[in-house]
Each structure stands twice: as C-alpha cells, then as structure tokens.
Amino acid sequence: MTRQITLKSRPIGLPQFSNFETREVLLPELAKGLVRLVPHTLSVDPYMRGRMNDGPSYVAQFNVGDPIAGGGIALITESRAAGLVAGSFVQGFIPWQEEIVMDAAGLNIVDETIAPLDYYLGILGMPGLTAYFGLLEIGKLKKDETIVISGAAGAVGIVVGQLAKIQGCHVVGIAGSDSKVDYLLNELNFDKAINYKTTKDLNAALAEACPSGVDVYFDNVGGEISDTILSQINKFARIIICGQIALYNATSLPTGPRIQGTLLKKSALMQGFIVSNYAERYPEGLNALAQLVVSGHLKYTNTIYHGFDKLPEAFIALFEGKNLGKLVVKL
Numbered sequence: 001m002t003r004q005i006t007l008k009s010r011p012i013g014l015p016q017f018s019n020f021e022t023r024e025v026l027l028p029e030l031a032k033g034l035v036r037l038v039p040h041t042l043s044v045d046p047y048m049r050g051r052m053n054d055g056p057s058y059v060a061q062f063n064v065g066d067p068i069a070g071g072g073i074a075l076i077t078e079s080r081a082a083g084l085v086a087g088s089f090v091q092g093f094i095p096w097q098e099e100i101v102m103d104a105a106g107l108n109i110v111d112e113t114i115a116p117l118d119y120y121l122g123i124l125g126m127p128g129l130t131a132y133f134g135l136l137e138i139g140k141l142k143k144d145e146t147i148v149i150s151g152a153a154g155a156v157g158i159v160v161g162q163l164a165k166i167q168g169c170h171v172v173g174i175a176g177s178d179s180k181v182d183y184l185l186n187e188l189n190f191d192k193a194i195n196y197k198t199t200k201d202l203n204a205a206l207a208e209a210c211p212s213g214v215d216v217y218f219d220n221v222g223g224e225i226s227d228t229i230l231s232q233i234n235k236f237a238r239i240i241i242c243g244q245i246a247l248y249n250a251t252s253l254p255t256g257p258r259i260q261g262t263l264l265k266k267s268a269l270m271q272g273f274i275v276s277n278y279a280e281r282y283p284e285g286l287n288a289l290a291q292l293v294v295s296g297h298l299k300y301t302n303t304i305y306h307g308f309d310k311l312p313e314a315f316i317a318l319f320e321g322k323n324l325g326k327l328v329v330k331l
Ligand SMILES: NC(=O)c1ccc[n+]([C@@H]2O[C@H](COP(=O)([O-])OP(=O)(O)OC[C@H]3O[C@@H](n4cnc5c(N)ncnc54)[C@H](OP(=O)(O)O)[C@@H]3O)[C@@H](O)[C@H]2O)c1
Pocket: 045, 046, 047, 126, 127, 130, 151, 152, 153, 154, 155, 156, 157, 174, 175, 176, 177, 180, 220, 221, 223, 225, 241, 242, 243, 244, 245, 246, 247, 273, 274, 275, 276, 318, 319, 320, 321, 322, 323, 324, 325, 326, 327
C-alpha cells in the first residue's frame, strides 16, 4: 500500500485544500517493463491548474478521483525495465504518490554529478526550456533592446531575465514583493524591477523604467499588468505569450483593452507558444542552458516545501506568489 493525493473535486477559483484528497492505494505487481520508484522532488507548476478544470486544453484534464501528476525526480528502487537500474535517479511525469510502480517509458536518467537534482525541474528542465525557446524563437532579442518580463521572479522569469542580460539588453522585471524586486536587482542584476502590488501607478513606473519603450514583452501573467505593458510597446515589438496566471483562477473571462489596433499601429508580433512545440530541440536548449549554468553565467534559485503532505499547499502557494524561483516539494 502507498499514499496518493488525488483531485477530489474541480476547483472553482483559487484551489482549496478541500479539492485534494489523500488516500491509500495498492501498488501493482512489478511486471516486465515497469519500475518501482520513490519520489525525491516533485514539481508544482501553474499549468496544472488548467488540468483541474473541465474541458479541453493543450494537456489532458485530470479526472476527479485520479492522482495529481506532474514533473518529478524519483529514485528507482527496483526495475524490470531495460536500461534502468535500481539506484538511479530519473526525471519524468510522476503521480503524487509516496511510492510508484509505473511504465518506464518517458523516464530519463538524470545525472547528479552535473547539477543538483532539482535543477532538472527548473533551470535545466521545463521552465528553463520555456525561457530559452520563447526568447530565442519569438523574442528574437537584439543587443540594447528593452525587454519587460512579468512574473519575473518565478521559475521561467529568472531565466528569461538572465538570458536577456547576457545578450546585453535593458531588462525590466515585474514581480509581487519587495524581496523579489530586491533579488532581481541585486542578485540577478536586472536594470529595473517594479513591485506591481505596491506601485501606485504602474504605467508611470514602467515608463520611467523603460525610457526607450518596450521592444520585447515576455508575458507570464496576462491581465491588467499586461494591458499596461502593451500600451508602451515600440514599433516592431515582439510579445511572447508564455503564461496567463492572473486568469487561471478566473471564473469568467474579463474583457480587456482590444489590443489589435495597437499591434497594427506598432507592426508588432504577439505569439503564444507551448514549450513542447520545441520538444525535438530540447537537447539543444538543455545543452545551452547547462553550459551557462556550469560557467556561472546563469544563477538558479528555488523555494522548497518539505514533505509529501505539503504538495497541495505548495501548489496553492504559486497563486499567492509565495515562491522565489522554482517551487518544488522535497519528499
Ligand atoms: N507556455 C509554456 O509552455 C509554459 C511553460 C512553463 C510555464 N508557463 C507559464 O509561465 C508562467 C510562469 O510559470 P512559472 O513556472 O515560472 O511560475 P512561477 O512564476 O514560478 O510562479 C507563479 C508566480 O506567478 C505570480 N502570480 C501568481 N498569481 C498572479 C496574479 N494574479 N497576477 C500576477 N502574477 C501572479 C506569482 O509571483 P508574484 O509574487 O510576482 O505575483 C507567483 O510566484 C505561468 O503563467 C505558467 O503557466 C508556460
């Protein structure tokens, strides 16, 4: 028997503890092709909120009663799968369970000697790749351009800002606390950072932070923050629609400014993307990011919750801005 955390009911608005349920389940026999795993670190990510809703999205919905699942690192304790031996750590798509017997397909060995294990859920994992491909393929940043990043102190945002600094850009971050602003300015050397929760006039603060206007906007949040930034874009601006976390808990879709006129006048490009669009190029992205990490050009930070039972709390914390960098749960 082992414990698992399931989706008990679909959240309406901000997820609540009552939307989750912990229960005991029987593990299956270790048949051929399966591995037995003990999770080491599990990732909580904003996109998982969309999977809790009813209706189609770009990732399949969680069924009510099924375990929540997401990115994770686990130790193989027993294996009947070719190429995977007990004692190795693997990364993959893992259910929220204290022990797992699952198909080995889709699990990849991670090397602790290259980077600490939880890097593979952050800067050397899905969020790092999101920053890398969004910036490279849609942002097409040029030296001396101004980039604004919302959700700048999160898992994706901290990588975007550092990559833009490496390219010689004027980097402006928007984040939700003074300590996050302080981190962006003093640890990651952003040129400007704004606390959107305490700034009285975001429009004025942004204009001051971006004296040459906004060439690239990396949008992690959407909503009113994005409305303000989009009102200050330059001609030929590129807007990277990465995430819309400000809307993930909305129970009805708010109407914002109609942006098409601005895009037309500014000859601007706005493009959404999903990191898995670039799945075939993950080795290229990981290699580039790993080199920058190893050479000390990319810093990494995370917020760690400890213990299996903390998974729902950690997930909800994403929507309360409690994390700096990548939020993970260590078991
Ligand atoms: N397109 C893709 O393939 C892809 C891949 C990965 C992630 N994403 C998206 O990228 C975004 C960032 O993901 P992440 O993993 O790096 O998460 P994250 O930034 O580490 O964590 C979420 C952060 O969002 C901010 N936030 C929460 N509610 C907000 C609101 N109502 N308004 C403004 N900010 C809010 C909070 O920071 P503050 O304290 O600053 O408010 C919070 O810490 C998310 O929208 C996610 O869905 C997209």
